[in-house]
Amino acid sequence: MxxxxxxxxxxxxxxxxxxxxxxxxxxxxxxxxxxxxxxxxxxxxxxxxxxxxxxxxxxxxxxxxxxxxxxxxxxxxxxxxxxxxxxxxxxxxxAAAQLEGSKNFTKQLCAEMNIPTAAYAHFTDEQSALEYVREQGAPIVVKADGLAAGKGVTVAATVAEAETAIHECFAGAFGASGAEVVIEEFLEGEEASLFVLCDGENTLMLASAQDHKRAFDGDTGPNTGGMGAYSPAPILTDALTREVMETIIQPTVEGLQRRGTPYQGVLYAGLMLTADGPKLIEYNARFGDPECQVLMMRLQSDILELLIASAMGTLIGKFAEWRDDVALTVIMATKGYPGSYETGSEIHGAEELDTSSTRVFHAGTRRADSRLLANGGRVLNVTALGATVAEAQRHAYQCIEQINWPEGFCRKDIGWRAIERGE
Missing domain, CATH: 3.40.50.20 (Rossmann fold)
Structure with a gap:
């Protein structure tokens, strides 16, 4: 093929x-x-x-x-x-990918199918949005309605911060994606993600993961496209996973079928695990980045066969086999990311690290003769396996120590929540 x-x-x-x-x-x-x-x-x-x-x-x-x-x-x-x-x-x-392309579309589907999610309001003008956050108070979450490369979400600790986020959206910071805004209640809990293949009617659960969106250690700094991830996410237990499938994934698939827009592809459900149970934060209509890296490191089945079955409506009878190991990836990014940064710096030592348990996936790189050059914000995904999150983390950072790239940086604490719990 x-x-x-x-x-x-x-x-x-x-x-x-x-x-x-x-x-x-x-x-x-x-x-x-x-x-x-x-x-x-x-x-x-x-x-x-x-x-x-x-x-x-x-x-x-x-x-x-x-x-x-x-x-x-x-x-x-x-x-x-x-x-x-x-x-x-x-x-x-x-039509089905509006799950990612419009947060308001997804919120409407949640209301229609009784899918647990944060309370929200949708706005097409700045003044109404400002009045709403002043009435609601903070903390509160402001989201550009459309695609914004993972950067269109502000978890505002104060009303002033929410007002700034609203102004940025309507002032064009995210282009047409910010022309409409969704404002949500702030949910308390821990985030996790679940990935599921769909063929329009049937589903095949893949695996869970947790990522780190903030740029700096301790989950501080601006939001990014993702600075690291690990799989599986121990906090998403078997019981919670079944609940997510029953209350979030299946109603989504059924709701889209009912609308005449069946979903064929991968559903990436971003979840908040609250005291009231799991709630949907958002959907993505493709594999996550960097979650895909840790999923592919753990997957033992033929991914091509599974993707074809999803696309052709033949998922029934298919299954996915996974390594028991944890996979963890650390993003090496160009200094300045997610703000302005320069490209073209040379990277040494990244291409001698691939083994059966470690792999460096390239993100923003290019080749100039025999030299490996940075060509983006997120540049390398240093990925490793281990029996535990702590072991996988140790292996990944050991690899990073062998990469010579002064113009790059990474977080030093990927997986910290699970490690604190001894997972």
Whole structure:
């Protein structure tokens, strides 16, 4: 089977790596890929916004199956366009992907299907939103309605902070994504994520994970696209997982079916584990980044076979086999991220660390002759296995010590909550 993976980040490197091990794969393309994916297949320069060019490439190169990684292409309907051209793809429809593309869409579905989530209000003008937060008080959560690369959410400790976040949204800080705003009650608890494959009707639970959104140690600093993650998340027990499947995932799948927009792809449920039980924070309509990296490190089944079953409506009878080990990944980012930063700095020592229990997934890298250069904000995903979260963390940071990149930084405490509990 000839497969094309769409995307250039750590998620796509992890997916390409996992797909490359499939016995049914005959050739792998990655568009555009990065310095890490070039060892797994052919990197291809394509304009990801030009769906026609992607379709033409697939026809020219006889691509059998396309795996769409990034949220922007999912929400933009690349999967719809590929299927209309007769090309099979792992990517939900644009209609179903509104689960990620519009927070208000998801909140409306939650209300319709009685899915537990935070109380909220939706606004299309700044003044009404400001009046609402002044009435509600703080803490309170302000979210840009659309895609914002993981940075459009403000957990405001004060009304003034919420007002600033609202102003930034309506002033264009997130472009069209901030033209509408969802304001939610602040939920107390610990966050975790659950990943589930759907084929439109049936589901296959994959695994849980926890990530770290804040830029700096102790969960401080600005929100990012993610600075590290580990899987499984011990706090998401078997009993809680069953509750999430019954009260959140299944009603979502049924609600979208009822609307005539069945969901085929991966459902990434961001959860808050509250004293009142698990509540949905948000959905993503693709694999998480960096959660995908730790999932692929633990997965022992053929990921390509599972993704095809999801896309073709044949998940019944499929199962996913996992390592018992914990996988943990630490993001190495360019200094300045998630603010302004410079690209082009050279990285040494990152490409000699891959073993059976450690792997460096590339996110923002490029090659210049034989040199490995940083080419983005989040640059490397240093990933390791261990019997416990603490052991996996130790292995990951031992790898990081061998990487020579003065212009980079990382958090030193990925997995700290689980480690404090002795997990």
């Amino acid at each position: 000839r497969v094309l993976v769409i995307g250039s980040g750590g998620r796509e490197h992890a997916l390409a790596w996992a797909v490359s091990k499939s016995p049914i794969l005959t050739h792998l393309f990655i568009a555009p890929g990065n310095a890490g994916t070039e060892a797994l297949g052919d990197n291809v320069v394509l304009d990801l916004k030009n769906h026609g060019a992607i379709i033409d490439f697939c026809r020219l190169m006889a691509v059998d199956f396309v795996i769409v990684g990034p949220d922007a292409q999912v929400v933009a309907g690349l999967g719809d366009d590929l299927r209309a051209a007769g090309i099979n793809a792992f990517c939900p429809s644009a």
